[in-house]
Amino acid sequence: MRVAIVGATGAVGHELLKVLEGSSLRFDELLLFASPRSAGSTLMFRNQPLTVQATPDGAIDADVILASAGGSISKALAPAWVAGGAVVIDNSSAFRYDPEVPLVVPEVNGDAALTHRGIIANPNCTTAIAVVAVAPIHRQYGVKRMIVSTYQATSGAGAKGMDELLEQTRVELDGGQAQASVFAHPIPFNVIPHIDAFQDNGYTKEEMKVAWETRKIIGDDSLQISCTAVRIPTLRTHSEAITLELERPANPQAVRDLLAASAGVEVRDDPAGKLYPMPLTASGKYDVEVGRIRESLVFPGGIDLFVSGDQLLKGAALNAVQIAEYLQQKGALKARQRA
Ligand code: A2P
Numbered sequence: 001m002r003v004a005i006v007g008a009t010g011a012v013g014h015e016l017l018k019v020l021e022g023s024s025l026r027f028d029e030l031l032l033f034a035s036p037r038s039a040g041s042t043l044m045f046r047n048q049p050l051t052v053q054a055t056p057d058g059a060i061d062a063d064v065i066l067a068s069a070g071g072s073i074s075k076a077l078a079p080a081w082v083a084g085g086a087v088v089i090d091n092s093s094a095f096r097y098d099p100e101v102p103l104v105v106p107e108v109n110g111d112a113a114l115t116h117r118g119i120i121a122n123p124n125c126t127t128a129i130a131v132v133a134v135a136p137i138h139r140q141y142g143v144k145r146m147i148v149s150t151y152q153a154t155s156g157a158g159a160k161g162m163d164e165l166l167e168q169t170r171v172e173l174d175g176g177q178a179q180a181s182v183f184a185h186p187i188p189f190n191v192i193p194h195i196d197a198f199q200d201n202g203y204t205k206e207e208m209k210v211a212w213e214t215r216k217i218i219g220d221d222s223l224q225i226s227c228t229a230v231r232i233p234t235l236r237t238h239s240e241a242i243t244l245e246l247e248r249p250a251n252p253q254a255v256r257d258l259l260a261a262s263a264g265v266e267v268r269d270d271p272a273g274k275l276y277p278m279p280l281t282a283s284g285k286y287d288v289e290v291g292r293i294r295e296s297l298v299f300p301g302g303i304d305l306f307v308s309g310d311q312l313l314k315g316a317a318l319n320a321v322q323i324a325e326y327l328q329q330k331g332a333l334k335a336r337q338r339a
Helices: 011-021 071-083 106-115 125-141 159-173 205-218 252-260 313-329
Strands: 002-006 029-034 042-045 048-054 064-067 087-090 119-121 143-151 224-228 238-246 265-267 288-295 303-309
Touching: 002 011, 011 029, 011 042, 011 159, 011 313, 064 071, 064 313, 071 087, 087 313, 106 125, 106 205, 106 313, 125 143, 125 205, 125 238, 125 252, 125 265, 125 288, 125 303, 125 313, 143 205, 205 224, 252 265, 252 288, 252 303, 303 313
Parallel strands: 002 029, 002 064, 029 048, 064 087, 087 119, 143 224, 265 288
Antiparallel strands: 042 048, 143 238, 238 303, 288 303
8 A cells, every 4th residue: 555645845745754653554665755856855754754745737646645735735646646556645625615525524524425426526625624513413403594603724735834823923023014925914923814816795715614514524415614714823723703593592501411422622711720721722633622602692502602723634644544544444445466
């Protein structure tokens, strides 16, 4: 079994290497690809240096390709990877809305992965984190409407996003004036309600991704969703304030118990003990932290909650590896015969 990472040198690629180190996925060989700029550099995997190769224009001789080099690379090359016999687990948005491409969070709709025709899409990070908490509530109580406000880390824009926060913070502390490059405005000591491009309806693409993708993963087109996505000056982990209107009334303790028994969730909810989800505690964690669970003041029987999830992990690398593990557990991942 041969696994390849395309975009191995990036923020998500770095996490893919770490997650694969501890993964139950059985494979014999790992191939690393990035842009020609990184060709010949090495990255450590299980105490061995592996050489990064320039991504070829055509097929890659691997059984599973974890793609994390952006939408244009995936769009251009994934068809050739599939034609070459690989299963592609794609982190970009290139194929997420294709009805023939499953969009998968294993805790929520793992079975959808088994229907793939070569490509499986990994959701947008904000969506992946939200659905881990919301799907169990939807199954039990039926979510009618969902209102989300996000607090998104700079690593959502890749390694260069984190670099911009660190460098520009230093500039500001030294009395200089930060110049935005990755973000629309200086990010140090600021919050920016603008992630991805504005659409005709006034929402950004990031906000619409949360609506489209949550419906597809949960499998309910009637779900009404509105999102405001905001970039904040943290390095990693996205947080989200979520309000749910429910078909059947819930009480906070029942929701706490339900989520405590749900896969991929850590309930962290003791306000008196100052215990709630935060990037500080959720970073590096596989589970999504959920807390501040309370009855909505607006929707009787509805629920307000707060989540923090490491978006480089559950929102990207971890979820991608979990999809591969799921396929292997189900006997749906086959190594090709090689000479
Ligand atoms: P490189 O480091 O050589 O530029 P991030 O999301 O953190 O910005 O990372 C993007 C990833 O995608 C990096 O591994 C980057 O490699 C890779 N990448 C960027 N452009 C290309 C390209 N044209 N072909 C293959 N990989 C690319």
